Structures are given as C-alpha cells and as structure tokens.
Amino acid sequence: MQLGSVIQTGRKHGPDVWQFRWSEKDRSGRRIYRKRVIGTVQQYPNAQAAREVTTALLGHINAGASGCKITVEQICEHFEQRELRSGDSFRSFATVKTYRGYIRKWIKPRWGSRYLDEIKAVDVEAWLRRLPMARSSRANSRSILSILFNHACRYELFDRNPMRFVRQGAKRRSAPAVLTAAEIKALVDHLHIRERTLVLLAAATGLRQSELFGLKWRDVDFHRGELSVVRSIVFGVVGRCKTESSQKPVPMHSLLGEALLTWRKTCRFTGVDDWVFASRSHKGRRPYWGASILRKYIRPVAASLNIQKRIGWHTFRHTYSTLLRSVGAEFKVMQELMRHSTLRTTMDIYTKAVAPAKHAAQAAGLPFSSRWLALQMTA
Structure with missing residues (x-):
C-alpha cells in the first residue's frame, strides 16, 4: 500500500x-x-491540508492494487468528494447536510478504521440497537451505510453490500401529533398577526417549513388564488424543492388570500422579490427563522390554551392531510394537494383517521357484523 x-x-x-x-x-x-x-x-496553506484532500484518491489508487483493502473512512472521503460536492444539483442542500452529519457523528467514529470486508450485518444490527436515537434515525444510519457500500461497488472498490441483510425498521414509537379544527381555530384566535398568518397558511395548505419561509410575494397569485412553490430555504440556504411534485401550484382559499393581504399591509417589505415573511432584523434580506417563532410565540400560546400536543411546523402538514381525509377528499386529490410523489406516502405516513370517522365507519359495518355474529351463535 x-x-x-x-x-x-x-x-x-x-x-x-x-x-x-x-x-x-x-x-x-x-x-x-x-x-x-x-x-x-x-x-491549502500547507502540505498537511493538501494531504487530507488526497485521502479518497489514495484509497481509489490502493484499491486498484491486488490484495489491498479500503477502510470505511476512506470510502466516506471518496463518497463526500464525488457525491457531496458543493454546487452539485443532484442532491439538495438539506440532504447533503444530513449525509455529512450522519457520516461524521455516527459512522466514522464507530466504523471508520474498519476495512469494508470486516463489516458484518449482525454487528451493524447490534450497533443500531444501541444507538440513542429514534427508529427512523437508526434506519437513516443503516441507509447511509448502504449508500456508502453501493458507492464502493459502483467504483469497483468493493464487490458486495452487506447492508441488505441488516434489519432495521423505521416505525415510530408513537403517532405524530394532529391538531383538531377547534384547536387550530383557538390558536389562530389568540396569536398575533404574524404568527396567525403563518399558522393559517401552514394549516390550510400543508406547506413544509422550508417552503413556507421560502415564499416571496411574486409567488402569491391573488387573482387566480394560487401559490407557486418554486424554492425552499433550509438552514438559511435557498435551494430547490424537495421533489418535482413539490413544485406544483398550491390552491389558495379566498379567506387565506384575505389573511395574506392583511399581513402585507403591516409588512415593511412588500416588493415582488421580497420574502413574504421577511425578517426586520436582517432588513428583509432573509426570512424569519421558523424554529424561533415556534419556540417563542406559538408553543407558549398553545400551552396557555391547554393544548398538550407537541407542536412543530410539520404538525400542521400532518393535520392538513388528516383533515382532508376526514371531509371525504379522494385519495388522488389528497396526494395532489400534499404534493407527494406517491400515494403511499400520503396514506401511510401523513394521514391519520380521526375518531368521528372511525365511529362512522364502524356504525356502517355494524348491521353486517351483527348478522354474522348471530349466525355464528346459532350454528
């Protein structure tokens, strides 16, 4: 070597x-x-800095020599330099940041010094069970390890992917919180105009946080009653939307349009290229920081109203999907409104049946169930 x-x-x-x-x-x-x-x-100011850049290249060179092995750390460097380059449009900024975070915090410290042919599926399974994180995060760790092995196979640095034998589910321990229509109304009635407009917009359209704060006034068509979702903003970085389906126009109810017009009258930044929720402290150059608004204003008001549910921006998206189902919206319409690539995502992850709908479904099937039970008892 x-x-x-x-x-x-x-x-x-x-x-x-x-x-x-x-x-x-x-x-x-x-x-x-x-x-x-x-x-x-x-x-690169010195030789050491330049040497660090050659890690992935060196691993590729040594892998080509007979009998040479490559470590997980080397394949991580190889992957980051070729797949997570800045300016590469293949993956979004949020995805790149997530991959880098998992690789540097979890994968390298545990597996970095191990050779690829030493990684066994049962060892990875045992490691995943010990990780102090949610099941979905463990599934992400397993997926990124699998991506790394696939990358090694693609560049002919290794010949198999043992991660396909690793069992790790992503099922939540508890269902995500969903607000009722009454709880949303109570929030809207007790919030100030900025937070009220944000909650109303999130609950009435199902926009993701990155899309919500990525809106500009040119994206709001009051005449046609539509919102154009053409960008997202994650950790202050403006990028493209999550998927192609995410970029479809979002219908805007007339009441929501009136709320946005009322908000615009109170804004300092109302030009077509200004953010809808432009931050005054940044003189309109950036939108507000969503997590801060949630922590300082929305959650305290929810607590004062005795709403015990843990509220995040994605709570309103889950709520939107569930309420659509409760009013009888067709599945395909729900998928279009949620802007999901597949219907399975809409139904399996976001939609939760509400109690009245469950009771109605049970009542509709009760006569048949009673007859079946009576027949069984007399048989």
Whole structure:
C-alpha cells in the first residue's frame, strides 16, 4: 500500500500549486509515474491540508492494487468528494447536510478504521440497537451505510453490500401529533398577526417549513388564488424543492388570500422579490427563522390554551392531510394537494383517521357484523 507524495511546485502564471505524485504498474508490470494537481497554495496553506484532500484518491489508487483493502473512512472521503460536492444539483442542500452529519457523528467514529470486508450485518444490527436515537434515525444510519457500500461497488472498490441483510425498521414509537379544527381555530384566535398568518397558511395548505419561509410575494397569485412553490430555504440556504411534485401550484382559499393581504399591509417589505415573511432584523434580506417563532410565540400560546400536543411546523402538514381525509377528499386529490410523489406516502405516513370517522365507519359495518355474529351463535 503506497502513500504517495505531496509537493509544492511553481507556475509561470498564478500562485504555486500542490501536486500529488504516485506510481502504478501496467499489465506488463512496468511502473508508471503519475501526478495530479490538488489545488493552489491559496486553497491549502500547507502540505498537511493538501494531504487530507488526497485521502479518497489514495484509497481509489490502493484499491486498484491486488490484495489491498479500503477502510470505511476512506470510502466516506471518496463518497463526500464525488457525491457531496458543493454546487452539485443532484442532491439538495438539506440532504447533503444530513449525509455529512450522519457520516461524521455516527459512522466514522464507530466504523471508520474498519476495512469494508470486516463489516458484518449482525454487528451493524447490534450497533443500531444501541444507538440513542429514534427508529427512523437508526434506519437513516443503516441507509447511509448502504449508500456508502453501493458507492464502493459502483467504483469497483468493493464487490458486495452487506447492508441488505441488516434489519432495521423505521416505525415510530408513537403517532405524530394532529391538531383538531377547534384547536387550530383557538390558536389562530389568540396569536398575533404574524404568527396567525403563518399558522393559517401552514394549516390550510400543508406547506413544509422550508417552503413556507421560502415564499416571496411574486409567488402569491391573488387573482387566480394560487401559490407557486418554486424554492425552499433550509438552514438559511435557498435551494430547490424537495421533489418535482413539490413544485406544483398550491390552491389558495379566498379567506387565506384575505389573511395574506392583511399581513402585507403591516409588512415593511412588500416588493415582488421580497420574502413574504421577511425578517426586520436582517432588513428583509432573509426570512424569519421558523424554529424561533415556534419556540417563542406559538408553543407558549398553545400551552396557555391547554393544548398538550407537541407542536412543530410539520404538525400542521400532518393535520392538513388528516383533515382532508376526514371531509371525504379522494385519495388522488389528497396526494395532489400534499404534493407527494406517491400515494403511499400520503396514506401511510401523513394521514391519520380521526375518531368521528372511525365511529362512522364502524356504525356502517355494524348491521353486517351483527348478522354474522348471530349466525355464528346459532350454528
């Protein structure tokens, strides 16, 4: 296993650059010397910084040599440099941030020094059970490990993916909170205009938090009664929407349109390119921070109204889906309104039957059930 060398070389024009040099053998056994420019001295101030960039490349080179092994840390570096590059539109900013977080916090500390052929499915299962996180997060850890192994197979650095034998469910321990229509009305009646407009918009459209705060006034068509969801904002970074289905227009009820017009009259930033919920402290350059509004204003009001449910921005999306079902909306219509790629997501994850609907369904089937029970007793 070779380590290669990193040297600094000059150029006729521009700053000096760092070169990585290594050797390979061709099919005849003849040694071939190669080199590659890593970057400039402005990008990497010293040899150690330049050396760190070569980790993935070195792993790829050594994997090509017979009998050489590659570690999980090396494949992580290889994956990050090729799949999680800045400016790559293949994955959203939120996805890239999530992958990096799981890799650096959970996967590297536990598996980084292990060779790929040492990773066993039963060991990963035992590790997942010990992790202090929700089942869905454990499932994410397993999925990212699987992605890393698939990446290794794609680049012919490894020949199998043992993660397909790892059992890890993502089922929640408890169902997500869903608000009733009465609870939403109570919230709306007791909130100030900014929070009231946000809650009304979230509960009446099912917009995700990133889409809610990513709205600009040009996206609101008061004449046609539609919202155009064309961007999302995650951790202050503006990017594309989660899926292609997410970008479909969202119908806007006339009452919601009136609420937005009322909010616009109180805003300082009302231009077509201004955020609908522009932050005054940032002079309109950024929208408000959703988590802060939720923590400081909405949850305290909910607690004062004796609403014991844990409320997040996604609670309103779950509520929207469930209320659509309770009024008899067709499944395909619900999928379109929720802007999901598949109907299964709408039904399995977001929609929860409310108590009145359960009682009505049970009452409708009661005569048949009674007759069946009577026949069984007399048989």
